[in-house]
Amino acid sequence: MNTKDHDGLFKTAFKEPKRAASLLKLAAKKNKSLARFLQVVDLKTMRAERTEINRQGHKGSADLTFTLKIKNSNNKAKLFVGLVLEHKSYPDSEVVSQLEHYFYELFRLSRPDCPMVAVIVYNGEIKWNPLKAKLYAKYPEYFHDIGYPFKIEMINVGKEVGDIDFSKLNPYVALTLVAMKYVFNAEKYKPLMDKAMAFFLDPKNKIDDSFDAFGVRGYGSIIKINKFIEASSTCVEAFRQPC
Template identity: 35%
Template sequence: MTNKNSRRSHDAFFRWLFADENHLRALLKLSAKSNLEIQQFLAAVDPNTFVRIPDTYSNVDETGEADLAFRVNASSGDHALVGVLLEHKSGPDANTLAQMKKYVNSVMNAYAQSHSATQIPTVAILFYNGKVPWDPYKNFPQYPEYFHNLILPFKAAFVNMTQISDDDCLKCEDVATAMGVTAMKYAFNRKKLLAILPKFQKALTQIPYDEAKNLLEKISVYLKEYLGESILKELDMAFVSIGQKYGFVSAGDVFRQRLAAGKAEALAEGISKGLSKGRKEGLSKGLSKGRAEGIRQGLSKGRKEEKLSLAKAFRNKGFPLETIAEVTGLSIDEIKAL
C-alpha cells in the first residue's frame, strides 16, 4: 500500500509483479496450499478469467492508492463478475480496513456503474510479509468472530506470505512469482534469504534473458530497501558473479558461465561474431577496445584444461594462432601442440 507521501519500492515491486494475471494466478495457487480462505475463493471463481481493472478505475500507478484491482468470473458459469482487490502490507497499519473500504467504494462501484451494474461483490485479499504477527481482519475484540465479515463491506481474506513454503516456491513453474514471494518472505531475514534464493538459478535460466535480468534487478532494488546496500554484494557472491546475477552483461561473465557449462563451441561462435565487428576497423584495433580484455578476465578463473579446450575450438574455426594466444593467455607452442 502506498500513500501520496510515499514511494516505497516494496509496494512498487508487489504491483509490478502481480499486475500480471499469470503471476497473480500463480500467487493465489501458492497461497491456497496453506490458506483455506484462498482455497475457497479459487473454488468460487474461474481463475482463468482474471482481468486487471484499468488504472482509470483503480488509481493504480507508482504513487496511487489501491495496490491492484481485478475482475474475475464467478465459477457458476453465468458470467457473473466478482471484484478482487489485492493489498500489500509490510507492517501493521491501523488504517488498513478503512482504506480497503474506500477502495471497494471508489474502485469497484465506479467499475460497476461504467458497466451498467448496480454493484460487484468484492473480495479483498491482504498480503502481509511483516516481522510481527498481524491480521487486521481479526481486530474486532468487541465482537465474536462470527460477525467479522458482517462488519466489513466486502469478503475478506488474509495471506501471511511467510506461511508459503519454500518447497512449494521451488517447485512452482512460475519462476518470477516464486522468486518474488521468496524475496518478500525473507525481506527481513538475510541468512535465510541467501540460503534459498540461489536455489532458483537453474530455473532462472529457463526464462528469457530479458525477463531474468529484469526480475533480478527488481528484486535487488526491493531487498536493498530492507537489508541495505550490503545485501547486493552478498547476492552477487551467491549468484557467482555480478554478470551472472544481472543477466551476463560483460564479456568476461559470459565466458565464465559458458566455460562452466562446458559449451566451448557456443563460446567460439560468440567470439566469432564479436570479432567480425572489430574487423571493420582492423582485428587488432577491435580487440584493443575491450574484447580481448573481457575475454582474458573471463578466462582468468578458468582451469587450464578449459583454456586448452577453448583454444582447440578456436583453432578448428581457423582463428590465427596469435589471436588465440592473446585471447586465451596460452603460448603459441601450447596451441600448436593441441
C-alpha cells in the same frame, strides 16, 4: 533505494493475472478461507483493472486490482467479482479503511452488483491479524457484528507460503516470494536468494520481453530484468519499510 520499492517489486511481480493467480493458489493450500474463494471463481478469467482512486479528495492507488468471473456462470448471467491485492510489510491500522475506499471507488460506483474480495498480502515480522478487528470496536457489543460490504482475506507469506518450488513457479514469482518470505531470516535469505537469482537468470526460463519493471520503457528487456534483480537483491531493507 526508495522505501516504496518493495511495493514496486510486489506490483511488478504480480500485476500479470497468471502470476497473481499462482500466488493465490499457493497460499490457498494452507489458507482454508482463501481456498473456498478459489472454489467459486474461474482464475482463467482474471483481468487487470485500473487501480487509481480519487474519492472526495482522497487520492491513492490500490496495489493490484482484477476482475474475474464466477465459476460455471453462463454468458447471460455475467457474474463477476472484483479482486484487490494489497501488500503490507507492517501492521497498518488503517488498512481496512483503505480497502473501503477502494471498494467504493473501483467497484461500488461503477459496478454496484459486483462484490469485492480484498486480499491483504502480509510479509511482516510482527504478528498481525486485521481480520479480527471490529468495525465499531469502541461501541457497545450490540454493534460489533456490523460488517464491511466486501470480503477480506489475508495471506501471511511467512506462514502460508511453504517451501518454494522453483520448478513450478514463474521466475518473477519465485524471486519475489523468496524476497518476501525470508526477508527477516538472515540465515536462509542469502542462500535462497542466490538460488532464486540463478533460477531467474537460467537461459531455459523464458523471460517476458514485454515485462515493464518500475516503468522502464524502450530500453530493452535486459535493463528491465536488471532493474527487477536490483530491486529483489536489495529488498532486505525495502521490505522492512512500512507500506
